[in-house]
Amino acid sequence: MKVAYYPGCALHATAKEYDDSCQLVFKELGVKLQEIPGWICCGATPAHLTSHLLGVALPCKNLILADEMGLDTVIAPCAACFNRLKVADQEVKEDLELKKDVEKVLGRPYSGRVEIKHPLEIIVQDIGLEKVRKMVRRELEGLRVASYYGCLLVRPPEAVGFDDPEDPQSLDNLVTTLGGEALPWAFKTECCGASFSLSETDIVFQLSGEILNEALEAGAECIVVACPLCQSNLDLRQKAIEKRYRKRINLPVLYFSQLLGLALGMNMRELGLLKHMVDPTKLLEKTLA
Amino acid sequence: MKYAIASEKVRRTFAKQIEKISGERISLCYQCGKCSAGCPVAYAMDYLPSQITRFAQLGMVEKLMQSSTIWICASCKTCSVRCPRGIELAKIMDAFRILAKRRGIVPKGQIAPLFDGIFLGSIEKYGRLHEMGLISKLNIASGRPFKDLSLLPIMLRKGKIRFVPEKVNSPREVRNLIRKVEELESK
Numbered sequence: 472m473k474v475a476y477y478p479g480c481a482l483h484a485t486a487k488e489y490d491d492s493c494q495l496v497f498k499e500l501g502v503k504l505q506e507i508p509g510w511i512c513c514g515a516t517p518a519h520l521t522s523h524l525l526g527v528a529l530p531c532k533n534l535i536l537a538d539e540m541g542l543d544t545v546i547a548p549c550a551a552c553f554n555r556l557k558v559a560d561q562e563v564k565e566d567l568e569l570k571k572d573v574e575k576v577l578g579r580p581y582s583g584r585v586e587i588k589h590p591l592e593i594i595v596q597d598i599g600l601e602k603v604r605k606m607v608r609r610e611l612e613g614l615r616v617a618s619y620y621g622c623l624l625v626r627p628p629e630a631v632g633f634d635d636p637e638d639p640q641s642l643d644n645l646v647t648t649l650g651g652e653a654l655p656w657a658f659k660t661e662c663c664g665a666s667f668s669l670s671e672t673d674i675v676f677q678l679s680g681e682i683l684n685e686a687l688e689a690g691a692e693c694i695v696v697a698c699p700l701c702q703s704n705l706d707l708r709q710k711a712i713e714k715r716y717r718k719r720i721n722l723p724v725l726y727f728s729q730l731l732g733l734a735l736g737m738n739m740r741e742l743g744l745l746k747h748m749v750d751p752t753k754l755l756e757k758t759l760a
Numbered sequence: 761m762k763y764a765i766a767s768e769k770v771r772r773t774f775a776k777q778i779e780k781i782s783g784e785r786i787s788l789c790y791q792c793g794k795c796s797a798g799c800p801v802a803y804a805m806d807y808l809p810s811q812i813t814r815f816a817q818l819g820m821v822e823k824l825m826q827s828s829t830i831w832i833c834a835s836c837k838t839c840s841v842r843c844p845r846g847i848e849l850a851k852i853m854d855a856f857r858i859l860a861k862r863r864g865i866v867p868k869g870q871i872a873p874l875f876d877g878i879f880l881g882s883i884e885k886y887g888r889l890h891e892m893g894l895i896s897k898l899n900i901a902s903g904r905p906f907k908d909l910s911l912l913p914i915m916l917r918k919g920k921i922r923f924v925p926e927k928v929n930s931p932r933e934v935r936n937l938i939r940k941v942e943e944l945e946s947k
Contacts, residue, residue: 480889485920509928511887516835517876518883520857523781525941529883532937566783576940626837627848636841662800662836669898669908670875671804674834678800707911746918 474593475537475545475585476504479552479699480512485707486549486699488743492728493548493590495742499606499735500598504546507536513555516666527569528576530559535577537585544586546593548728550698551665554623554631556587561630589624591697591727592633595641600648608736610650614758616730617654617691618642619682621701622662636660642695642727649734656689658682663704672708679704680712683720692754693723695730702726706748723751733759766819774819781855788845789813795839795849805829809839809849816852825863830856831870871902884938887928892921 482490497504510533519526534556537545547553563570564583574580594603620639628636637660643653661682664675683705686694696702706724713720724747732742733755744751766774775786789810796808806828807815815824824830830853839849857873860866866873878897882890899907915921928934 480891480926483888483926484891484922485915487919509930511928511934512883512889514883515879515889517879519854520835520876521861521880522858522941522945523854524945525880525938526854528937528941562783572944575944576937622834622836622838627840627850660838662834662838665834665836666875667834667872669895670871670902671832672907674801674804674832677803678834707915746920748914748918 472501472597473503473505473542474588475540475542476506477510477513477533477537477545477547477552477556478506479510479547479549480515481549481551481699481703485703488746489548489699489702489726489728492726492732492742495737496728496732496735497590497593499732499737500594500603502593502598505540505542507533507540507545510536513552515551515555519555524569524572524576526555527559527562528573530556531563531573531581532577534560534583534585534587535579535581538582543584544588546588546590548590548697549700550589550621550624551700553587553589554626557632558630560585560587589633589697591624591641591645594731595645600644603645603731604648607649607734609734609759611646611730611734611758612650614646614651614754615654615690615692616646616651617656617686617689617694618646618659619663619686619694619696619701619705620659621696621698622660622665624697625660642697645727645731646695649730651730654686654689654691656685656691658685663701665700665704668700668704668708675704675708676712676715679708680716683709683712683722684716684718686722687720691722693725693751695725695727697727709749721749723747723749723754725751763818763820763823766821770821771817771819774816774821777859778816778852778855781858782848782851784848784852784855786813786816786847786852788847789817790845792844794842794844798838798842800836800838801832801834805832809833809853812856813849813852816856822865824856825860825865826867828867828870830860831867831872833857871898874898874901880938882925884935885931886925887931887934888926890925892923893925 514529
């Protein structure tokens with residue numbers, strides 16, 4: 472199986488470990504990722520808040536590039552990129568006038584042939600957890616995990632068409648397959664503050680603080696995520712949140728690809744587990760021992 | 761406080777503008793308040809999302825555009841999922857911001873629109889986002905030059921941020937794309 476790979480800007484910078492762990496895990500699972508040559512930023516939130524057409528044209532440009540590679544599927548690990556690609560594709564398909572404008576801007580026809588998927592979708596649906604289970608070399612025995620999906624992976628369901636928007640299960644099922652314990656908790660799809668990380672950081676402290684607290688109350692030893700913005704808000708901002716709440720939280724925030732990589736036998740360094748602000752190594756050494 | 765409800769014509773024109781950008785009809789809202797109940801950032805807004813929708817229905821455009829609400833919306837789309845009338849309110853919030861930017865009405869002290877502009881500037885220049893450039897420019901523009909500076913050493917050490925921007929081979933292509941969007945939209 473070969474798919475086009477759209478890393479997006481974050482995976483080449485603050486979320487390098489998400490990029491590295493995805494590449495390693497998919498190689499092991501027998502999926503060849505081919506990075507889209509010359510991919511550009513999807514425009515993220517600022518584009519769709521500034522111009523509707525720009526917010527659609529930027530993702531479509533990347534989808535056309537993927538189409539030109541002759542591949543029928545593109546995967547985008549960043550939930551924000553994934554969401555923008557999905558929404559743009561849906562809007563262009565439903566609105567002929569918009570499609571015309573997008574094609575005018577890009578100077579090329581938009582075929583809409585390329586299917587957009589999140590890597591989690593490929594693992595849970597296309598490869599299947601049965602197959603993953605057979606490949607597990609060491610179980611994450613009893614690791615108590617709060618699966619955090621955030622907003623853009625599951626909302627709105629009409630565009631993303633993946634999992635349940637209020638009580639999603641795919642990350643939980645993956646955690647269970649790897650031998651961990653997926654905890655029931657109420658904050659799976661609450662917002663972390665996302666792109667306010669730099670502009671309205673107080674909002675991030677508030678929202679991410681609530682998420683971390685809830686995970687702690689649920690008995691979690693770590694949080695697993697599928698989005699670089701969620702990861703950064705919960706991990707990078709955790710120290711400041713601890714100060715604000717005058718409470719020790721110390722919850723490592725891991726990408727699902729890192730947990731899967733560990734279970735498949737990869738080491739912590741290559742999976743970028745040393746790059747997080749809240750050090751997960753002690754917890755994971757104990758789990759894997 | 762006295763509120764002036766706009767004329768039928770103003771209301772219709774505004775509703776049409778919103779619909780053109782977002783594809784959503786504000787007239788469908790029957791004020792149940794479910795969007796406000798589920799909104800994670802409602803606590804930081806001056807008006808609730810459902811109140812903003814009501815302002816829009818009544819054509820109270822100035823009031824709406826001067827509110828902090830439209831800039832505090834985090835685009836998390838919880839409201840869009842839960843609306844019993846099937847309105848994607850998050851898309852309508854986008855339309856409010858787009859129109860406010862077009863009209864040059866951005867309340868002082870709102871940092872989110874500064875963020876948007878600097879972010880898009882980076883894409884225009886490099887084709888991709890340069891995070892370090894975004895952070896330093898935003899800090900200067902928002903008058904908080906030392907914000908997050910204490911995180912810099914550890915982020916550099918962990919290789920999570922870079923001084924040198926990553927460029928696409930033909931950033932000019934992206935610039936042209938943005939120009940063409942502007943041309944089409946000014947028509």
